[in-house]
Amino acid sequence: NDFRGAIALKLGEAADFAQLERVRGNFDAKDWPNFRNSILSTWPVEKADDLLELARSENNPGILSYYASRQEGGGKWLMDLLASDRIDQAAKDAIMKRPDYQGMLRHGSDIDFDTRVEALSNFEKGKTPEQLKLEIGALDVTKALNTGRDWRYAFRSGALTADEVYQGLAQQLP
Secondary structure (H helix, E strand, O other): OHHHHHHHHHHHHHOOHHHHHHHHOOOOOOOHHHHHHHHHOOOOHHHHHHHHHHHHHOOOOHHHHHHHOOOOOHHHHHHHHHOOOOOOHHHHHHHHOOHHHHHHHHHOOOOOHHHHHHHHHOOOOOOOHHHHHHHHHHHHHHHHHHOOOOHHHHHHOOOOOHHHHHHHHHHHOO
């Protein structure tokens, strides 16, 4: 099983759709989804368009939102895809109904902030745009505080003032 996992990661890194198809042909249908998802975990976003054919061949557009929600830069790629004519409306609708799509909107700081608020307002009808902006903004700030520089330690140790922390985070966030 560890061997399979290592192979899946290497297949993803290679991002070779023809090779993926050859491997898929050797898998039992019930084992394939987990193996495919392992492959997707390392598939580079620069080659994400190659996954359109995989989604079509499996008649599963959800693969695309699953992939995008787990890749750095995947959210922006998926939003560009949804705004294009590269997939049909039925596939777009299927993607936009998925929980991982909604989670990506909530946590995908690589997607334009206002686009996220607008898209989430379609799912959370009871919330005003102002409420959604506060929620998404708080998530983005928390994510920024937890990645990169240790802003909390810098503030607590006196290395930075509150204003310097604010300025640093403001540069990171839209």
